[in-house]
Amino acid sequence: MGSTKLLLRPNPLPSVIFSPPIHSLFAKPKFTAPVTLSTFSTAAISAASGNHQSSLPYGPSLFKGKTPPTLKQQQDQQENETKAFIDETHFTRIFDIAALRVPAKDCYALESRLRGHLLNWPRVRNIARVLGDEIETQFVKLLGNNNDGSHGGNEDFSGVVGDEVNSVLFREELVKSFDARGFVKFRNLARISRLRRKKRKEKKEGKEGNGRKGELYVVEVVEEERKEMSGLLGDEFRGGEKWRGSTRLLLLDEELVDKNVEEFPEAIKVLLEQDTRENTTPTLELVKCRLTLFYDYWLMNEILEALLPKGMIIPSAFETVGHIAHLNLREEHQPFKYLIAKVVLDKNKPKIQTVVNKIDAIHNDYRTMQLEVLAGNNSLVTMLVENGFRFNVDLATVYWNSKLATERQRLLSGFNFKDVVCDVFAGVGPICIPAAKIVKRVYANDLNPYAVDYLERNSVLNKLEKKIEVFNMDGRRFIDAMFASQKAHKITQVVMNLPNDATEFLDAFRGIYRDRPEDAKFTFPKIHLYGFSKARDPEFDFHERIRIALVEVAVNVEMRRVRLVAPGKWMLCASFVLPESVAFARRSPNM
Ligand SMILES: C[S@@+](CC[C@H](N)C(=O)[O-])C[C@H]1O[C@@H](n2cnc3c(N)ncnc32)[C@H](O)[C@@H]1O
Structure with missing residues (x-):
């Protein structure tokens, strides 16, 4: 592993730059200077600084947004370092967006009303919550101002000085309304505020990663700006008190971040005007937000696209x-x-x-x-469930192919309770174990001793061991032994799933009943034989090979294409009843 020297940084080419300064909606933009990843070439930077970002489609992308400033320094330092792991912080992207702060109780109604003008990014909720947006009703009263513009000062509350609340008491009240996951009151503030032991250890070791493990994104309010709204809605607009109460943020379309309010869609303007008209203290507020997307936000193909060289198949x-x-x-x-x-x-x-x-x-x-x-x-030892059956497998020692699950279902659907099944190449039991649930009896064989071991374990695991008899021998010997025994006349189905070679085992059926007394009872089992063919007419090709192996001119075969395993290479299943002439044939001297 260590021999591969790679600079594990996102693909530098189509690179990153942030949008032009937010000059209109937000008075003092903090992120005006373009920030680039240090791995980007000068050419890439200059290319990116033009209209590059605008040429990218709407929505989040690792080729948009900006990297955190501290990260840039780290990247500069690590320019020539190689690492054998992915630095998740390289996938953090910051986007400046505009948001409408609205009363919590109205957020869903407003979300559906403004849906077309909201951010609508995958995996980012249009309604965001930020620290401090939840205020208890009784606390609103303490703040001395509520939605209807009335002043609700509470003389009984010692922290209130007139209409003002002591800032310490304010914080204390506020903190009580939050916990780590939701917004219920803290039961035990002290306990929760203490760092968990594991976190403390991680912090000590300085391995906090992006510091937000498991978190997809975070929204923070950067700045609140109301002047622009007064420009639009008249000087008197929002001259008074700020609306108090629980709020939510409605994240607006990314296109609106650098627009004047005058340029906003009618639907938003109407809403703001209506709010100003109807409420003495307006309830809506435009704010500037920072949306940070972390490594966990991006999908697998997005990360790989950024990491792998341009043009490489992901x-x-x-x-x-x-x-x-x-x-x-x-x-x-x-x-x-x-x-x-x-x-x-x-x-x-x-x-x-x-x-x-x-x-x-x-x-x-x-x-x-x-x-x-x-x-x-x-x-490589694992446990899996297929069609309701459990299987233990060790991929280092046994065969398993999940792609055949549907085919196995189809095959099993042709079995019934009167059947006795012989599985010549049973592996760890994906056919014979579910078959045992349906049929009278199963004889299962495999040459691989590890497969047989897992087959036995899996029979027990699925509580079907009483109906399955397990053998560990070569397939040809197994067929011989089965049909030479008393079991022969009961066997109705034979499964031969070794597509590369199974056809070559068909000669084992020649003469299986040749020494039987004439008045004996005979069953001619149905054989389900799997094979591959690269021929232009795979069915014809496979049929011919079966005919040659059985030394039989006409065999009535049902043929199915199972799946294309490689370009031009089909896996097929041929099902046919063992011809009587084959079962009674005289064996050639070399058999
Ligand atoms: C393609 S796998 C199929 C296993 C199982 N039927 C399944 O669907 O997972 C073929 C199996 O045949 C076994 N095998 C290979 N040659 C064999 C032989 N000569 N006699 C018996 N089993 C053999 C292999 O060990 C392997 O488990």
């Missing part, structure tokens, strides 16, 4: 087997494999705990994959 899909994400990375991804895996892990926790990549095509007999662990814990 690996967005992976298979899951229990807690394991299984990537199939292309050659071009190899230098970035740890990065990609880390992002996959981060973005799919806690369900995914391990990220692996297939090193090589499957070559061995047991059909196990050579996997390398790229991120997370090293355990």
Whole structure:
């Protein structure tokens, strides 16, 4: 892992710059100077400083917004450092936005009224809460001013001096209305205000990450500016007291941040005018906010797009087997494999705990994959649920393919309670265990001793061990042994799921009943054989191979395409009843 030297920074090319100074709505903009990531080239910076941001589509993007100033310094220092992890702070983006502060009780009604003019960014609620927006009704009275403009000074309250409230008492009252998650009163203020031991330890070790683990974004009020509104609505506007009570912020369309109120959509202007007309103390207020999006906000593909070189295909899909994400990375991804895996892990926790990549095509007999662990814990032993059945698997030693779940369902739907099933290549039991729930009896076999071990465990795990008899032998010997025994006349279904080679095992059925007395009872089982074909007519090709293997001219075969496993390569399932002539055939001397 350590050999890969990578500068784990977001892709510098289409780079970051913040919008022009907010000159109209907000009197004293704090973030007027463009801030760029230090990794950006000079050319990229100058390109970005023009209309670059405006060319990006509406909504959040890692190529928009600005990075926190402190981060820029850190980046400068770390310019030539290489790291083997992703620095989450590099994905923090700050956006200046405008918001309308509204009474809490009206926020939902106003949200639907102004919906088209609100921020409407994915995963960001249009209604935001900030510290101090919740004020208890009784406290509003103490503040001496409420919605109807009346003064409600409370002489009994010792902190009130006339209409004013002592600032210490104000803070105390305020703090009581918050807790870490919501806005209920603190039960035990002292306990909550103390740093948790784990947090304290992290702080001591200086590894707070972006300091907001698990948080997608935060909204803060930066500045309140009412002059602009007076320009629009007359000098008398908001000359009086500020409205008191619980409030919420309605985040406005990002396009409105640098606009004069006069340029605002009619719907907002009408609302503001109406508010001024109807209330002595206006209840709506325009404020400037800072919306900070953290690493946890961005989706997997957004992070990867920013990290990987421009034009590279973003690996967005992976298979899951229990807690394991299984990537199939292309050659071009190899230098970035740890990065990609880390992002996959981060973005799919806690369900995914391990990220692996297939090193090589499957070559061995047991059909196990050579996997390398790229991120997370090293355990390849996992538990998964398929169609209501539980399976323990160890991807290091046994075969498993979740993509076949639907096919297995289809196959099982053809079985009934009278059936006796032989699963020649059973693996850890994804076919034979659910089959055991439906049919009379199951004989399950696999050559791989580890698979057989898990098969037995899984039978017990699903409480079906009494209906399954497990064998550990070569498939051909297993077929021989089954049909030579007394079990033979009861077997109605045979499953052969070893697509690469199963056809070559068909000769094992030739002459299985040749030594039986003529008056014996015979059942000719239905065989479900899986195979691959790259031919232009895969059905014809597979049919021909079956015919050759059985040495039989005409076989009535139901053929199905299961899935395309690679471009031009089909997995097929052929189902046919074992022909009588094959079962009674004389065996060739070399068998
Ligand atoms: C493609 S996997 C299918 C397993 C299972 N049916 C499933 O759907 O997950 C094929 C299985 O056949 C087993 N196998 C390979 N060669 C075999 C042989 N000669 N005799 C018996 N089993 C064999 C492998 O160990 C593997 O578990």
